[in-house]
Amino acid sequence: MAPASDPMSLAGSPGFLPALTQAVADGHEACITLLADLVRHPSLLGQEQSAQDLIAGVFTGLGLTVDRFSIDLDALRSMPGFSPAVTAPDGRDNVVGIYQPRVHSGRSLILNGHIDVVPTGPADLWSADPFDPVIRDGRMYGRGVGDMKAGIAAYIAAFSALRRMGYQPAAPVFFQSVVEEECTGNGALACLHRGYRADAAVIPEPFGQTLMTAQVGVMWLQIVVTGTPAHVLDTGAGRNAIESAYAIAGHLKPLEQAWNDRACPHRHAAFDGHNHPIHFNLGKIEGGEWASSVPTRCTLDMRIGFHPGQDPAAVRAAVEDTIAQALRTDPALNGVKAEVSYGGFQAEGFALPEDAEVLAELEASHHAVTGGIPRRVAMTCTTDARFFALYGDTPATCYGPHASRIHGIDESVDLASVQEVTAVLALFIARWCGLEPIVEQ
Incomplete structure (x- = not known):
């Protein structure tokens, strides 16, 4: 596909969407493999480091600059949004993959996901070992597979698909894998303290391909x-x-x-x-x-x-x-x-304006890939989106795959929805950030 002169219009050029859909399909097995590998790392509270090692290696393999840093509670304590810790943060890191374009001509983006998972409950009630993922009837089962390692795998696969097409974003993109989302959110807060801001943030939480408009x-x-x-x-x-x-x-x-x-x-x-x-x-x-x-x-x-x-x-x-x-x-x-x-x-809770551009662009990307209009949903839970929206001047929402029994027994994710979310995220990156051709060095 010939490069377009306008990096923001390339995503709408003839043949782009079919090529993108094929690139996502070509990478789907690799996405599933990465997801299974992530589930095999039991990243319970205080035990996230081996999974973060894996993420750091993946980011390095994609050519991203890796910023790995620990949570400094003393530095965060005075920040709005801080929550009292429930465990010592020693030896536990966030991992951020930093992408910078040759020329910054589009809108910047944060793609955030949490690597920590909740306890399994009685393991004998699971149909299989919760940290030894299995696939049945198009679903992968395991603790954290939906909440939210599938989302992390999807945003990595989306970036990889664009690269297979010969393109990369025309704006900075920050891929964040954070700790402590399930208990304080101080991992995401530490990203704000470190200076990460963007024109929008998207978190692929497993909310069934809906667009989050508010949260309690x-x-x-x-x-x-x-x-x-x-x-x-x-x-x-x-x-x-x-x-x-x-x-x-x-x-x-x-x-x-x-x-x-x-x-x-x-x-x-x-x-x-x-x-x-x-x-x-x-x-x-x-x-x-x-x-x-x-x-x-x-x-x-x-x-x-x-x-x-x-x-x-x-x-x-x-x-x-x-x-x-x-x-x-x-x-x-x-x-x-x-x-x-x-x-x-x-x-704190928050609500996005109904006309927020990040919602409109995600909605358009979802429609282009699926032919449908995603539901807009006010969530009765909290996510790390609050930090970006309330304290980071970064409009934020959630859009991710279909999962079932998150925080329960036999948690699972629908793998077809992971592939669809990957395509939507890839198209959204192209529309939001614009694209530039990869130039081989």
């Missing part, structure tokens, strides 16, 4: 409940900390319901299509000392959602006021104490 805020908190111990021969002499903990969690439910009420002043218009966008989740409980003793202490770990525009400090105050009122007014909690602390996500 998310906060992690821990409630330590202290009761009064007693022998079970007279349970009335004590206050059961475990039962009291459940009671306190129950008292938070009306707050959840209030924030979901359509008359709530905090409710964001982006979530008009959701009946229940705000979720309070009791995710972990530990308590008790002895089967024949009334338990003294119980610890609850909760995840609560809140609307874009709600100040995290105000959210914390509302939670603490609700608990304090419960302790004052509920006779079942007489004599019970509760202490609230915060670790992990303290993540």
Whole structure:
């Protein structure tokens, strides 16, 4: 295909899309192989380094400049968007592949993905080893295969497909593989601290080829409940900390319901299509000392959602006021104490303008490849997109493959959707960044 004089128009030239689709198809097996290799590295929290070694090697092989750096909590602590760490960051790195064009004539881009994965849960409930990926009926199974190693493999495959065609972006592109997305987001925040900015950011999260237009805020908190111990021969002499903990969690439910009420002043218009966008989740409980003793202490770990525009400090105050009122007014909690602390996500929500160019260009690329129009969705979770949109002057969204049972048993990704997402991302890069021909040195 002859080079076009205008790097921004090449993607619309005759024959470009069929050639791109073929280049993506030619690289699909390599993409699947890379995805399987990534899944075989069990990059749980604190164990991401071997997977990052693999990513760094892939970036080097693509001719990218590799920037590998650790998370400096002291440097991040004063930045907006910081979340208290849940584990020591020692020896854990982000990896960024930096591409620079010969001539910067297009719009710059960040392609971001997180390498960390959540725990597997009971391995015996999986149909196969969660870190030994298998393919059945067009799907690959394994922990992290959808959330979100398939997205990382897809953005690498998209760049590779353009190179096979003899082209490269006409603007800087930063390929980010970050840690700690699943608990704080401090990996992406560290990229901002390092100076990474662009005209847009796309994160290929496994949201079924939809375009993310908004996301809720998310906060992690821990409630330590202290009761009064007693022998079970007279349970009335004590206050059961475990039962009291459940009671306190129950008292938070009306707050959840209030924030979901359509008359709530905090409710964001982006979530008009959701009946229940705000979720309070009791995710972990530990308590008790002895089967024949009334338990003294119980610890609850909760995840609560809140609307874009709600100040995290105000959210914390509302939670603490609700608990304090419960302790004052509920006779079942007489004599019970509760202490609230915060670790992990303290993540604000955000919404993109409906006319954001990154949404329009992704929508056009999706339509060109698939013939359909992607749904625009306000997500009831958080992603690292918030850092770019809120603090980095970089409009950000998510567009990625179809996955099922993420964070669950037998997580899987549809491989045909990975190939389609690869083609959409490659076309988006061509449309957003423009292209220049590769000149052999």
